[in-house]
Amino acid sequence: MRRLCAALALAGVCTSAAAAPAVAAVAAAWTSAAAALGTVAFAGITYGALVKGALLLGYAAHQRQKAKREARRLRDAYNASLTDRNVTVAEAAPAVRHIYGRATVGGAVVALFTRGDRDQYKDVVIIWAGHECDAIEDVLLAGESLQLDANGYAQADKWVQRETVNRSTSRVVSPTGTILVTAEATSIKAVSRSEGAGEGETTILLPAAAYTYADGLITITDPVEVARWAGKTAWVNYSHGLVSSQVRVRHFLGAAGQQADAQLIADTAGLSGAWSASDRLDGLCGSIFTLDLNNTELQSGLPQFTARLRGKKVLDPRSGTVGWSDNSALCVYDFLRAAEYGKGVLPEQVEGVIAAANASDELITVEIDGTSVAVPRYTCNGSWDSTEDPDNVLEDLCGSMAGFAVPGGVWRVEAGVFGSPVLVLDDDLAAGSIAMVPAPSRADAWNGVKGQYIDPAQYNQAVDFEPHQVDQYVEDDGGEVWGTLNLPFTDSGWRARTLAAISLEQSRARTLEWTGTAACLRAQAGNWVVVNNRLLGLDGSTFRVSRRTFDPVKQQVKLVLREGRPSDYASVSNVVQPNPGVPSDVTYRVTPPSGLVLTSPAAGQIRIQVDPSPDVRVTDGGQLLIQIRTTDSDTWISAVPAAGSGTGQTITGLPRGLYIVQVDWQANTGQQSGQWLAEVVEVTQGAYAGSGDVEQAINEAIVGKADAHNPVFSGVVGLPEYELAELPDAIEPEHKAILVINSAAGPALCISDGAEWISQITGTAVA
Numbered sequence: 048m049r050r051l052c053a054a055l056a057l058a059g060v061c062t063s064a065a066a067a068p069a070v071a072a073v074a075a076a077w078t079s080a081a082a083a084l085g086t087v088a089f090a091g092i093t094y095g096a097l098v099k100g101a102l103l104l105g106y107a108a109h110q111r112q113k114a115k116r117e118a119r120r121l122r123d124a125y126n127a128s129l130t131d132r133n134v135t136v137a138e139a140a141p142a143v144r145h146i147y148g149r150a151t152v153g154g155a156v157v158a159l160f161t162r163g164d165r166d167q168y169k170d171v172v173i174i175w176a177g178h179e180c181d182a183i184e185d186v187l188l189a190g191e192s193l194q195l196d197a198n199g200y201a202q203a204d205k206w207v208q209r210e211t212v213n214r215s216t217s218r219v220v221s222p223t224g225t226i227l228v229t230a231e232a233t234s235i236k237a238v239s240r241s242e243g244a245g246e247g248e249t250t251i252l253l254p255a256a257a258y259t260y261a262d263g264l265i266t267i268t269d270p271v272e273v274a275r276w277a278g279k280t281a282w283v284n285y286s287h288g289l290v291s292s293q294v295r296v297r298h299f300l301g302a303a304g305q306q307a308d309a310q311l312i313a314d315t316a317g318l319s320g321a322w323s324a325s326d327r328l329d330g331l332c333g334s335i336f337t338l339d340l341n342n343t344e345l346q347s348g349l350p351q352f353t354a355r356l357r358g359k360k361v362l363d364p365r366s367g368t369v370g371w372s373d374n375s376a377l378c379v380y381d382f383l384r385a386a387e388y389g390k391g392v393l394p395e396q397v398e399g400v401i402a403a404a405n406a407s408d409e410l411i412t413v414e415i416d417g418t419s420v421a422v423p424r425y426t427c428n429g430s431w432d433s434t435e436d437p438d439n440v441l442e443d444l445c446g447s448m449a450g451f452a453v454p455g456g457v458w459r460v461e462a463g464v465f466g467s468p469v470l471v472l473d474d475d476l477a478a479g480s481i482a483m484v485p486a487p488s489r490a491d492a493w494n495g496v497k498g499q500y501i502d503p504a505q506y507n508q509a510v511d512f513e514p515h516q517v518d519q520y521v522e523d524d525g526g527e528v529w530g531t532l533n534l535p536f537t538d539s540g541w542r543a544r545t546l547a548a549i550s551l552e553q554s555r556a557r558t559l560e561w562t563g564t565a566a567c568l569r570a571q572a573g574n575w576v577v578v579n580n581r582l583l584g585l586d587g588s589t590f591r592v593s594r595r596t597f598d599p600v601k602q603q604v605k606l607v608l609r610e611g612r613p614s615d616y617a618s619v620s621n622v623v624q625p626n627p628g629v630p631s632d633v634t635y636r637v638t639p640p641s642g643l644v645l646t647s648p649a650a651g652q653i654r655i656q657v658d659p660s661p662d663v664r665v666t667d668g669g670q671l672l673i674q675i676r677t678t679d680s681d682t683w684i685s686a687v688p689a690a691g692s693g694t695g696q697t698i699t700g701l702p703r704g705l706y707i708v709q710v711d712w713q714a715n716t717g718q719q720s721g722q723w724l725a726e727v728v729e730v731t732q733g734a735y736a737g738s739g740d741v742e743q744a745i746n747e748a749i750v751g752k753a754d755a756h757n758p759v760f761s762g763v764v765g766l767p768e769y770e771l772a773e774l775p776d777a778i779e780p781e782h783k784a785i786l787v788i789n790s791a792a793g794p795a796l797c798i799s800d801g802a803e804w805i806s807q808i809t810g811t812a813v814a
Contacts, residue, residue, distance in 0.1 A: 143177035146358025148373030148428030151507035160315050171336040179301035180332040181357035181371035186296050188350045200292035208291040215284045220276045224267035232285035235260045240281045293339035301332035375427040375448035376403035399460040406462040413541050429536035447536040449549040453572050461573030465613040470570045473579040478603045479562030493530035493554045494520035500534045500543035512543035552615040559608040567604035638662050639720040640710050645728035656695040660712050665691040668715035678705045705729050
């Protein structure tokens with residue numbers, strides 16, 4: 048028995064970030080300088096300062112770009128660690144996990160007990176989250192669902208032991224000829240009764256054709272037999288399936304005042320460091336696994352534990368209620384107010400949450416798998432841990448709604464939607480210089496976006512969304528410029544592409560600094576405004592306020608604006624990516640092949656047959672690797688693999704000879720068992736020219752010799768001509784024979800010198 052003293056540490060590892068500076072989703076300025084316009088006096092605005100302002104803005108943007116590049120480098124390292132969120136670890140002071148919306152996560156092992164008269168049971172206590180969660184929806188071992196029943200027992204075939212047992216019971220037959228047995232009986236073996244006594248006692252069997260059985264009730268259907276058996280005592284022999292689960296899971300969600308697990312207290316009584324009533328794990332969400340080590344899958348160390356949860360309950364200021372939600376704005380609001388892991392902002396210091404929450408909940412129609420469905424515009428589903436920078440987390444949370452949260456006198460939360468302008472900025476509201484960077488730098492102005500989102504169908508792994516690119520922008524820029532967008536709180540491909548489209552437009556937007564009168568205080572961060580300025584060519588142009596400052600001495604307001612249009616926020620349907628397969632799992636081992644049988648069913652053929660693979664990662668997109676060689680050669684030739692869902696393959700076009708064939712299963716992750724299984728088979732009749740051995744294949748099957756000067760080979764009888772690629776010059780033309788491994792789908796061809804296969808080349812059929 049050993050126990051890791053980490054449970055208490057979980058409650059104190061959180062990083063306080065109340066005083067950390069906010070950087071989340073603040074609109075950036077770009078570095079192109081405006082052309083010199085001279086000095087023009089117009090409507091109270093001094094345009095002679097325009098060039099100077101633009102240059103100053105360009106210099107400030109250059110400094111911001113340097114900071115952004117460093118921030119990007121740190122973010123890349125941060126995003127590269129996203130897959131670590133699905134790994135269960137055993138550490139003395141594990142990081143605290145936090146979950147918004149739904150997420151599949153690994154956990155922290157905080158206690159481990161081994162017990163039983165043969166140490167056959169292991170109890171593992173795992174913490175999933177450092178806060179109360181709404182529900183634990185599913186639990187997985189080594190990437191496969193346990194399929195728990197109502198009592199927490201695993202029902203998946205891999206984790207249960209099934210056997211059939213025979214039992215008997217005595218029952219009185221009812222006057223109508225029915226016999227109540229038990230619902231556990233799966234089949235009736237025999238129904239009998241005794242007559243007489245002593246040496247005259249006889250056993251009478253009820254004919255199987257005279258009764259039916261269903262759901263624990265035997266019904267005698269023959270009226271004659273009903274009369275004979277009614278009221279008599281019958282012996283019923285029956286069988287039933289006994290299912291013994293080898294994994295049990297008990298959950299605790301982290302509610303305030305939750306009690307220590309009574310079963311674990313009882314099971315560990317007398318052990319060193321036994322679980323006690325004080326081990327309540329108050330405020331922590333986790334599970335207790337009881338593993339039966341008689342299952343061979345559990346004997347080589349702890350498997351990888353993961354769980355799919357509905358995470359933290361959050362406050363909805365629209366109703367004043369606390370409950371689970373994946374609304375992006377509500378999750379941002381919770382993070383801003385959280386002192387232990389967020390920004391520690393008071394509720395009255397946050398504005399715009401209700402409008403942003405309503406925008407996130409707005410139903411929009413999108414195409415998913417060819418069907419139009421109504422879904423919320425933005426959702427937030429993901430996790431992070433206490434070692435991550437709170438500013439990065441806040442930026443990611445805001446990224447799930449294409450929005451931002453910026454501080455001023457108060458924090459302002461905005462979702463990525465176009466809103467009604469609150470103000471028209473024209474010459475009457477100008478009070479100083481105006482500076483605008485009309486075109487972002489090439490490094491920041493993208494014409495395409497690539498990135499990743501979290502796919503629940505792939506065990507919450509980060510997968511690529513379909514890249515989004517605008518052809519016109521590529522033409523305008525004279526080439527492709529790709530930006531990268533990683534979305535750790537977005538769990539659907541179509542939504543990821545929508546966010547990518549928005550970020551693309553934002554990267555190309557013009558930025559304007561406007562110095563105005565106190566009347567401009569009406570425009571807050573996140574608000575939309577209309578800008579009219581003849582000299583800058585702005586007529587009804589819409590901009591969003593990304594920052595606002597006020598100089599009380601000059602009574603002037605400075606607004607930093609980013610241009611935007613309603614079309615920037617249209618949804619983009621996702622192009623479904625091919626299934627990338629199940630992610631690699633260090634605890635997963637591919638089951639080696641078994642039952643290899645080789646036959647030669649026809650001239651020049653070897654039929655390969657194996658037992659079906661028991662691994663879902665093999666049968667779902669994996670394959671059976673096949674290699675072949677002659678017994679007098681050391682060179683293996685790879686044949687076309689068979690589908691992992693199948694059990695065999697046929698190799699054709701072989702000369703007569705004795706062959707060794709070896710096979711191995713390969714999962715859809717690329718992993719192999721590494722235990723090749725080999726057998727020997729003789730091909731008694733070759734595919735070519737009668738006897739079919741290599742020498743005769745050279746002499747009889749080759750019509751036109753192929754060499755470097757004549758790359759067309761037409762030597763295999765009955766097959767089309769082939770154009771050979773990379774034909775070796777070293778082999779004399781008269782010593783070339785061709786082995787066709789797969790002539791149906793772009794054949795793989797091998798050259799022989801008459802004794803062994805020299806090299807493998809490729810070829811295509813000549814039309």
